[in-house]
Amino acid sequence: MSKINIALVGLGQIGNYLMNELNKKKNDIELKTGKKINISAISAKNINKKRRFLINKKIFYKNPLKILNSNKIDILFECIGLSDGISKKIVETALKNKIHVITPNKALISKHGNYLSKLAEKNKVNLEFEASVAGGIPILRTIKESLATNKITKVYGILNGTCNYILTEMENAKESFHSVLKKAQKLGYAEPGNPKLDLNGYDAFAKIRILSSLSFNKNISKQKSLMEGIENIEFKDIEIANQLNFRIKLLGITELRNNKLFERVHPCLVKKDTYIANVSGVMNAVILHGNPVGETVLQGEGAGPGATSSALMSDLLSILRGNIKFPFGVSSRKRKSIRSYDLNKYSNSLYFRFEVNDKPGVLSQITHTLAKRNISVERLIQIPDNKNKKASIIIITHKTNELDANKCLQLFKTNKNILKIPTRIRLF
Amino acid sequence: MSKINIALVGLGQIGNYLMNELNKKKNDIELKTGKKINISAISAKNINKKRRFLINKKIFYKNPLKILNSNKIDILFECIGLSDGISKKIVETALKNKIHVITPNKALISKHGNYLSKLAEKNKVNLEFEASVAGGIPILRTIKESLATNKITKVYGILNGTCNYILTEMENAKESFHSVLKKAQKLGYAEPGNPKLDLNGYDAFAKIRILSSLSFNKNISKQKSLMEGIENIEFKDIEIANQLNFRIKLLGITELRNNKLFERVHPCLVKKDTYIANVSGVMNAVILHGNPVGETVLQGEGAGPGATSSALMSDLLSILRGNIKFPFGVSSRKRKSIRSYDLNKYSNSLYFRFEVNDKPGVLSQITHTLAKRNISVERLIQIPDNKNKKASIIIITHKTNELDANKCLQLFKTNKNILKIPTRIRLF
Numbered sequence: 001m002s003k004i005n006i007a008l009v010g011l012g013q014i015g016n017y018l019m020n021e022l023n024k025k026k027n028d029i030e031l032k033t034g035k036k037i038n039i040s041a042i043s044a045k046n047i048n049k050k051r052r053f054l055i056n057k058k059i060f061y062k063n064p065l066k067i068l069n070s071n072k073i074d075i076l077f078e079c080i081g082l083s084d085g086i087s088k089k090i091v092e093t094a095l096k097n098k099i100h101v102i103t104p105n106k107a108l109i110s111k112h113g114n115y116l117s118k119l120a121e122k123n124k125v126n127l128e129f130e131a132s133v134a135g136g137i138p139i140l141r142t143i144k145e146s147l148a149t150n151k152i153t154k155v156y157g158i159l160n161g162t163c164n165y166i167l168t169e170m171e172n173a174k175e176s177f178h179s180v181l182k183k184a185q186k187l188g189y190a191e192p193g194n195p196k197l198d199l200n201g202y203d204a205f206a207k208i209r210i211l212s213s214l215s216f217n218k219n220i221s222k223q224k225s226l227m228e229g230i231e232n233i234e235f236k237d238i239e240i241a242n243q244l245n246f247r248i249k250l251l252g253i254t255e256l257r258n259n260k261l262f263e264r265v266h267p268c269l270v271k272k273d274t275y276i277a278n279v280s281g282v283m284n285a286v287i288l289h290g291n292p293v294g295e296t297v298l299q300g301e302g303a304g305p306g307a308t309s310s311a312l313m314s315d316l317l318s319i320l321r322g323n324i325k326f327p328f329g330v331s332s333r334k335r336k337s338i339r340s341y342d343l344n345k346y347s348n349s350l351y352f353r354f355e356v357n358d359k360p361g362v363l364s365q366i367t368h369t370l371a372k373r374n375i376s377v378e379r380l381i382q383i384p385d386n387k388n389k390k391a392s393i394i395i396i397t398h399k400t401n402e403l404d405a406n407k408c409l410q411l412f413k414t415n416k417n418i419l420k421i422p423t424r425i426r427l428f
Numbered sequence: 429m430s431k432i433n434i435a436l437v438g439l440g441q442i443g444n445y446l447m448n449e450l451n452k453k454k455n456d457i458e459l460k461t462g463k464k465i466n467i468s469a470i471s472a473k474n475i476n477k478k479r480r481f482l483i484n485k486k487i488f489y490k491n492p493l494k495i496l497n498s499n500k501i502d503i504l505f506e507c508i509g510l511s512d513g514i515s516k517k518i519v520e521t522a523l524k525n526k527i528h529v530i531t532p533n534k535a536l537i538s539k540h541g542n543y544l545s546k547l548a549e550k551n552k553v554n555l556e557f558e559a560s561v562a563g564g565i566p567i568l569r570t571i572k573e574s575l576a577t578n579k580i581t582k583v584y585g586i587l588n589g590t591c592n593y594i595l596t597e598m599e600n601a602k603e604s605f606h607s608v609l610k611k612a613q614k615l616g617y618a619e620p621g622n623p624k625l626d627l628n629g630y631d632a633f634a635k636i637r638i639l640s641s642l643s644f645n646k647n648i649s650k651q652k653s654l655m656e657g658i659e660n661i662e663f664k665d666i667e668i669a670n671q672l673n674f675r676i677k678l679l680g681i682t683e684l685r686n687n688k689l690f691e692r693v694h695p696c697l698v699k700k701d702t703y704i705a706n707v708s709g710v711m712n713a714v715i716l717h718g719n720p721v722g723e724t725v726l727q728g729e730g731a732g733p734g735a736t737s738s739a740l741m742s743d744l745l746s747i748l749r750g751n752i753k754f755p756f757g758v759s760s761r762k763r764k765s766i767r768s769y770d771l772n773k774y775s776n777s778l779y780f781r782f783e784v785n786d787k788p789g790v791l792s793q794i795t796h797t798l799a800k801r802n803i804s805v806e807r808l809i810q811i812p813d814n815k816n817k818k819a820s821i822i823i824i825t826h827k828t829n830e831l832d833a834n835k836c837l838q839l840f841k842t843n844k845n846i847l848k849i850p851t852r853i854r855l856f
Contacts, residue, residue, distance in 0.1 A: 017720075021577065021720070025577045028577055029577065031645075031758050031759075031762055032576055032577075032754075032757060032758055130574070136720075136721040136722060136724060137724065138570050138573075138574030138575070138724075141569075141570075141573065141574050142566050142569075142570070142574075145566075145569065145573075145742060145745065145746060146558070146566030146569050146570075146738075146739070146742045147566070147738060147742065148460055148741065148742055148745045149449065149453045149456055149457065149460075149738070149741040149742070149745065150738055217459075275706070278703070278706075285725075290738070291734070292445075292449070292564075292733075292734030292735065292737055292738055293564040293728065293729065293734065293735050293738035294564060294728060294729040294732075294734065294735055295728065295729070296564060296565065296726070296727070296728040296729075297713075297725070297726065297727035297728065298724070298725065298726055298727075299724070299725035299726075299727075300721065300722060300723060300724040300725065301721065301722040301723070301724075304722075305720075306719070306720030306721065306722065307720065307721050307722055309720055310575060310577070310578055310718070310720055310721035311574070313576065313577040314573060314574045314575065314576055314577070317573065317576045317577065318573060321751060321752075321753055322750060322751070322752070323749060323750070323751040324749075324750070325749055326460075329460060330459050330460055331459070334459055
């Protein structure tokens with residue numbers, strides 16, 4: 001039996017863990033697929049970095065592109081993680097050379113997935129990216145295979161473990177965003193250098209784009225839509241939400257509304273007794289509405305090298321079993337683009353928190369402005385800060401559309417008694 | 429392009445729904461697999477039963493075995509549902525004729541899965557049964573494919589929607605087991621004729637056997653183990669559990685303990701704030717511990733023709749994509765039998781409810797008997813029924829093994845002041 005030659009490009013936290021898994025599970029892979037694997041080339045920026053295994057210099061390449069010149073590779077793992085640059089180059093080159101590619105790289109897939117899937121189909125190889133969304137949760141395979149004939153109308157969930165950890169820990173430890181962020185960085189739950197892409201919703205949005213494409217058999221959308229992160233959530237918001245029997249969660253949501261695509265990522269107030277409110281810490285969860293299957297929920301570890309490797313290995317086994325398929329479930333030629341839902345029409349109950357000078361008339365100015373934009377108040381709480389002659393005013397509105405809410409927030413800017421841009425959180 | 433010929437045997441609730449799905453989703457199937465399907469033979473006991481589609485008499489067979497004599501069939505759906513008899517015969521015959529088989533029949537697979545999978549492997553066809561466990565939840569495919577290289581150590585969950593509906597509704601409506609059972613039968617959640625196999629744990633146990641086999645790469649076990657249903661749960665138990673901050677759930681659990689297989693199905697007291705306690709109504713949920721993936725949770729509709737058809741269709745697409753694989757993930761030749769864990773060693777905190785005559789000394793007799801078997805009491809509640817000169821005594825014990833608990837229950841039998849066999853529910 002001939003061996004399957006594997007190249008592994010990128011030996012960071014994930015590549016490192018994967019390398020060990022591949023070595024440890026060789027027999028298991030043979031047992032389940034009848035195929036022997038051989039790691040025949042590896043590549044990383046720095047050969048001398050401390051790793052969990054000794055690097056075999058004979059198979060090491062500093063430049064990953066050189067691997068493809070001098071080896072017969074069957075399957076390539078891309079674990080570098082850039083949206084462009086060498087990540088895109090090596091995946092592109094591999095596919096053109098009829099090499100199957102497996103990657104956990106959501107930035108690459110959400111940006112270039114349309115192009116790369118065409119390339120894979122043209123060359124009759126697989127492009128697999130189960131690990132790019134929700135880590136160890138097999139959500140992509142579930143949509144592509146297990147629920148393949150369902151009509152999916154909505155997918156949503158907690159897709160960023162970093163944010164979910166921070167929000168959970170702010171509540172539990174009663175600490176500020178910044179102090180919990182530091183803790184998260186220490187624990188390896190947030191990037192030490194630049195955690196911005198997790199915190200501002202970008203990471204969750206990339207995953208939402210991939211989920212939309214698979215769920216609705218459409219091209220990956222390029223449209224800008226609603227993307228908000230958790231950087232402006234203060235402990236005060238968590239505390240007030242708590243009193244109102246809510247929890248704050250960063251949700252990613254994609255759905256078809258009147259056959260238009262509506263993708264969004266933003267913090268939500270969710271009722272404490274709901275399932276999603278009780279997904280804590282670094283866990284991820286995805287909820288999917290399909291016909292005829294009904295509501296399906298998947299929950300698991302959304303990140304970390306263990307969960308990610310589990311997904312990468314499932315892609316490998318799928319290829320080894322000869323499960324050749326379209327990267328996005330249907331042929332690129334059959335995937336259409338889809339128009340976007342008009343964000344201005346999106347309406348929700350809203351939570352506003354105003355920080356104001358505690359002067360007569362301020363409350364009336366706020367409610368007056370809201371009324372002018374047809375925003376009706378369901379609930380109002382004023383929390384005094386007598387020492388500083390300030391107050392927090394919390395308003396829960398009846399259903400309000402984005403257009404009115406945005407215009408209203410503009411109007412508040414000119415009010416000098418409102419000390420900072422009001423915090424807005426949408427109710428789910 | 430040649431068409432794939434499909435036979436559908438059994439046109440009850442599931443076969444009926446599936447037939448419609450197959451017709452409705454022909455284009456979708458072609459889009460996702462490149463294959464055209466053709467329903468070339470159907471079979472049912474009664475051609476005249478009212479159905480959602482008109483029966484094409486040209487393709488109808490009263491005797492399903494005759495289908496295979498006169499047609500070239502590629503894939504057969506078995507939707508009759510017997511553990512033996514014609515269900516076994518038609519599946520056996522199809523596999524021997526190199527026809528792929530798809531079935532939701534857990535009774536058949538849990539009883540004859542070892543034999544039938546060997547037959548499928550020998551004839552190089554697929555035997556698929558995703559729908560046999562937890563309906564629309566893709567738990568089998570998740571274990572076989574998505575988590576294929578994980579070391580799974582424990583799988584448990586709510587695997588019977590009928591029981592979960594009854595327990596949920598007893599709590600919500602404050603009604604007796606028998607009145608809720610009637611409601612369930614009216615709603616189609618429990619079989620009108622003989623709901624016994626759902627209620628006594630048999631159905632959940634069949635699913636546990638299949639899950640064990642897939643999770644631990646072992647043959648389906650034949651051993652008897654702990655199987656208890658919910659027939660003896662009274663509203664009183666639900667109410668008391670509630671006061672103690674518990675809920676009663678029928679759980680199926682399989683795990684490796686010291687490399688021995690421990691399969692069980694029984695009602696459990698679960699803390700109200702846990703995930704599993706909040707899976708309500710006819711929903712199913714499966715929780716799985718794997719390394720390196722961590723804890724993975726899947727929840728969805730566990731029964732009903734829609735969810736079941738979704739799973740059957742996923743099996744069909746898997747076959748059409750050419751994803752030929754071992755029915756239980758690894759070759760039958762490589763699957764070993766595994767010894768059973770000694771049930772007597774299983775220890776839990778226990779909930780006992782005694783119905784007694786309210787006479788002096790009865791409580792002391794009970795606690796004395798418990799002490800004799802080394803069972804130590806953590807909590808005791810006595811609820812008087814003064815009118816009838818009776819009382820309920822509820823005891824929560826510290827960890828107690830099965831052997832001691834069973835012997836103790838024997839001893840209570842001779843006590844005439846204990847009016848019926850005490851109810852025992854294990855804490856989870």
